[in-house]
Amino acid sequence: MNENAALYFVDRHLDAGRADKVAFQEADGGKRSLTFKQLAEESGRFAGALHRHGVRREERVAMIVQDQIECPVIFWGALKAGAIPVPLNTLLSAPVYDVILNDSRASILVVSEKLWPTVQPVIADNPYLRAVLVIGEAPEGTESYQRFVEGAQILPAVEAHEDEMAFWLYSSGSTGQPKGVRHVHSSLKATADTFGAQVLGIREDDIVFSVAKIFFAYGLGNAMSFPLSVGATTVLLSGRPTPEVVSGILETHRPTLFCGVPTFYAAMNAALEKTGLPQGMSVRLCTSAGEALPREVGERWHRLTGTEIVDGVGSTEMLHIFLSNRPGEIVYGTSGTAVPGYEVRLVDEHDEDVGEGAVGELLVRGPSAADGYWNKRHKSRSTFEGHWTRTGDKYECTADGRYIYCGRTDDMFKVSGIWVSPFEVEQALVEHPAVLEAAVVACADDKGLDKPKAYVVLNEGQDAAAVENLKEFVKEKIGMWKYPRWVEVVDDLPKTATGKIQRFKLRAQV
Structure with a gap:
């Protein structure tokens, strides 16, 4: 066979019987x-x-x-x-x-x-x-x-x-040099049969548009394997997906499934508050991945558009999303539960399962796991352990079984002996009306002790004076010891092309 x-x-x-149906439609270029x-x-x-x-x-x-x-x-x-x-x-x-x-x-x-x-x-x-x-x-x-x-x-x-080798993807490099990730033929159908069919509910009559490009594992599923699994149509954009350009696509091509990333949803929110919704917008469901979606960004989008964002977690190593919210069951600020066909667990530094409310590294097993890294045997052995794949992400699990993102393993740090999640601090910061984006890293104080430092991008029309009360704002939101001791206003944050914040570059500056 x-x-x-x-x-x-x-x-x-x-x-x-789909020979004459459009599979791909360009939104720019030669159209x-x-x-x-x-x-x-x-x-x-x-x-x-x-x-x-x-x-x-x-x-x-x-x-x-x-x-x-x-x-x-x-x-x-x-x-x-x-x-x-x-x-x-x-x-x-x-x-x-x-x-x-x-x-x-x-x-x-x-x-x-x-x-x-x-x-x-x-x-x-x-x-x-x-x-x-x-x-x-x-x-x-x-x-x-x-x-x-x-x-x-x-x-x-x-x-x-x-089980034969089919294609490679190079990781996006959010923590350093890209790595060649090797995937087999069955991985593509595995993601379509799980997240595509059982969470996204993709249909033949859908029109899909993905802000994330095809070279990105998330975009490959959105724009290629998911629509092709059911005979749907994909809208392709070769250029840069600015809010203005994407608004034009939402109006002209009227996609029913819109796949974005957190940083883009934040930018779209700001744009839509000025311009209003694109005329004839027909999106029935949105997805987000690449990095955890801040609660305020998801809720703001929902208020503006009336459309849910299904926020999920995936990786190049697992090819697509394996942990996700569900349509009709969205809890913004969480990553939901395991996608059907996948299992997840949280472990401590001794690989022992952690209890409810405790922070642990997220491990996942499922049918789309990569065959390993190319030319990186040691890294393959430390990431792919039998059926389980280490994600490098820190999570905690709530009493109702939902997972809350805390940060990358390398990004977490302790303040006064207590773990601090950069993402939790960032999420609090972007709830301030002056802040568009934020990134938090550890910075040593004059006693050599780690404390949070925040880099923030302000909303249009705001100036540096708007951040004067940010420290008190965060204290009230999430706790006294977690607030950023230093706040630096920047024009933009270092990111991969897929929208992930490269905190290791910010750490190198402190």
Whole structure:
């Protein structure tokens, strides 16, 4: 039995009568669309082009590709060929691309034309690349993507086992250098069958738009595996998702499922309070992941739009969300309960289960766990322990079984001998009307003892004087010892392209 994931997510729809239905629609760029039939044919043609070029099974095909029509064609085409697609963050710098391309040993690289100037400096000295394909006008030393696939035979998906390597994703680097995370064919369907079907309740008539890009594990599920699992339509945005641009998409394309990240919901809240809701907005449900959604942000969005945000927790290592709130059962400020098909537990530093109300590291087991990291054996052994995967997140579990995010293991610190959750302090800070975003790290006082320091981004129209009462505000909200001893106003916070705050960069400044 052929268990190549491309058969289920792409080719199956032709026999199901969806050949002429739009699978992907561009919201910008060329504003092109791709039907399920075209996706099946073009991905088969890309597989044929790889075969014609001599690409063998398990060779890596690196993708520095914006969310555009070619992106799903290349991803599923590589799977059909038995090659390993490696979607990369499209907002990285040249030195990071250099590290990843050498680490992955990709033999083929596909680049969107707009991203070529960033990538170009690292290509000449790469010893592994045999071909560099540019989507658009191909500069000297590269080949046009269109020419590469032109006239290629349309190949069927190669025989693959469900446990066979399918694709890699590089972690977003919220705690340092990205790591290659290896996933098998069955992982994609596992996430669609669990969160996609049983929490999101995705339907064939849905139109999906994801602020999170496809290179991000969260975005890959939102924009690719979930809609393709039921024959729904995805709206693609290649450019930057500003509140103005997204409001236009909500009005013009009228998605029914909207997938965002906490920082974007905060920005959208501020914008919608000025402009009002987009005309004809048809969103029935929203999701959030990447980082815990602050309670105030979720409640504010709900008040403004009347639409729930299903906040959940996922990771590149688990491919998508495994801990989540449920539609109709949202408790903002919590991460909900385990997604059907997954188990979670909280453990202390001795790997003993912790009790109700105590803080512990979150471990998870489920069908979409990665096969390990590439070229990082020690890290693989410390993260993937049998059936359980360490998340590196600290949580506590309430009496009713809901999980509350406390922070990354590396971000937690003690004040007066008591654990302090940076996220709890940040959540209190953003409830202040002057504050748009906040990040909290440990900073040593003049006695060498750790105390909270806050970096805050102010709402438009606010000035530094607005933060004078922040310390007292936090004291009243969450407790005397947790308030930030120092508050620094900044223009923005360091984040990954997926919206996660990079607190390790702030710690390096204190």
